[in-house]
Amino acid sequence: MEGQKNLSSPAFKEPVHVGRPNLPDRKVFDRYIQSIFDSRWLTNNGPLLRQFKEKLQDYLEVKNVIPVCNGTIALELAERALGFQREVVMPSYTFIATAHSLRWQQITPVFADIQHKATTLAPKSARNAITEATSGIIGVHVYGHPCDHSALKAIAMERSIPLLYDAAHSFGCEVDGIPAAKLGDASVFSFHATKFFNTFEGGAITTDDDDLAEKVRLMNNFGFAGREKDKVDYLGINGKMSEISAAMGLAMLDSVESIRNRNRENYSAYADSFSSVPGLELIEPPASLTRNNWQYVIFRVNKAGITRDNLAQALERENILVRKYFHPGCHRLVPYCSEPSSLRVSLAETEALSDAVLSFPTGQAVNPDMIEKIANVTAEIIERNCG
Template identity: 50%
Template sequence: MKTYLDQLAIFGGTTAFEKKLHVGRPNIGDHTRLLDRIENAINRRWLTNNGPYVQEFEARLAEFTGAKHVIVMSNATIALEIVSRALGLSGEVIVPSFTFIATAHALQWQEITPVFCDIDPKTHNIDPSKVEASITPRTSGIVGVHVWGRPCDVDALQKIGQHHGLKIIYDAAHAFGCTHKGRMIGNSGDAEVFSFHATKFFNSFEGGAVATNDDELAQKIRLMKNFGFAGTDNVIYIGTNGKMHEITAAMGLTSLESVDTFLATNYRNYKLYQEGLSDLPGIQLLQYNEDEKNNYQYIVVEVDEVQTGISRDDLVKILWSENVLARRYFYPGCHQAEPYRSYYPHARLLLPETEKLTQRVLVLPNGTAVGAAEISMICQIMRLAVERGPEVVLKLQV
């Protein structure tokens, strides 16, 4: 197979990178600390059911976020399911379609209808001015998603929620370590949900957590994630199994010890991409507000095909041919995935901004697995693709 650079006679016959560069390659903290913790857990023979590492992880996360309660779970999807059930959501819930499918599935799984709302093209987050128009007598809540870790318009959503008596959950899967108006994410709405999946900059292999300042809600969520057990032989709610186990919590604790390094690496890389992609017509790197804390984990580029002369999808093809596994996000949008595509075939007409953005966005590799030289090369490939793309892109087979 001819690579892109090969066709431009820049490198003869090899890819720019020997090894594949992935988006979401896991960051891993101190191996020795992790293995010691795992050994301790095994020696203790307390492997799950609210073990000491889970308790310590929850306490550390509460300290880190400033939230009164942080309840860890097996993943963010189950956390979203549990929190929406604990809040009594039913009927319809307003969500963006520009999100990972789990945001919608967590509702639909409980036969709650996700009503897709369009986004603000500047922020990529749910557009509060369009939320009001989606409210019906069946609406019970709103799930805002802090896409790329950049917070939703929390104040506007809060006002709408209060005015219409709606519950508000934030899917903060991307937003661990970020702030909104100087306050750590984890303190807004009725609850916020983090993901610690391996692809997130801060991971516990799999994992998630609900953060809330509501005592009663926290208590209910704790029961629900453990089958509804309020004590031995005493089940007082319908519940499920959302428990995190000790090995996962050991990874979470170890990741937390390195979180500053992960953040610093992401920030350094973001600045390198900013420099490398500046002045590239039609290529717009998503900017983070540096007055806030950001985790900088997503390097997001919007491709304007009219200006670049090359489509986002062809750019992705070129990058893949060089072993840069850039990803389209959140392509094609939840409303275009089953079962929603069949349930609401006309949804796309109500989501023009979502439709446009899913055709423009690509995400580049970041994290501790990517270095300065690699970023410089990725930016050079993109520059070449924009300058010379149409010459060879049609011949490229990947």
């Protein structure tokens, strides 16, 4: 009976997604498009790209921003510019792109664990994963929750290796009062459609180091040193962000605080509505996150009387498309799961969290009323399974 009911009428008529894209004001976006048609300048460091870069430098409070076609290519460029090679230590608990960006360049990612009761790289585990072959560390601010940046900086300095942050989730975040974009030797942001702030596809490298920034800029355009394409200073690729993505970014900047507010409201609604749902524990941001964009709502499913996977499936039948971010951890995925060189330390905390985690829908397309309904549906599913 239950099954039949669900098949015929899910709780939501339309799917409710995690990461349904946020959109800017259409009229603002159209004005930028008109300027592209007027100038016939479609890419290659055009006027909108330069304007976007300047505005991002202000907004992210960092000396250099290099906008790039997507976050993965941004990682590749930052890694190459920082001289990464042979081995790099990084958390397994992250999106696979962090690992793939290294491996694509024939660098071996060596996975370290996350901290107990947190979502980010454990400095002690990172230290244990380092060998003579280690050329750098990547910290990932998972869900915008910041790494222990002081401890990681101390390790990087002690070993004289660069420290890169994957800040894909950290747009507009501050850590202990410091803008996220300023941490480490460089940071990489993602402006992918599903992110808090998007440029369709996109990303950026941020750094206060002018020399590093210049190196990334050249590498981002085939290493060309000038307009005439007969001088190359570095090996490089094409990572350029087009004018239309810059246009989207400029338009989105106008909406970013209203989206942040919506996310904060949604987060509070989840905290309220789910307080009485047994077995789901909301993962709260750490105190060090002094400014948050609230773009992720993450629960730990634990003693709910239903497995995380079964709960996810039951919610999906109700058109609530929760996601297992980040299951199962990079170290349990191809090709790393069969590569001993990537596996050196215990990843027990990573496995425990990735087997319990569930990400719920938020953003512009979600509101507190919907969240109350999501909580009720979740509670019903759990009750049904315990009963």
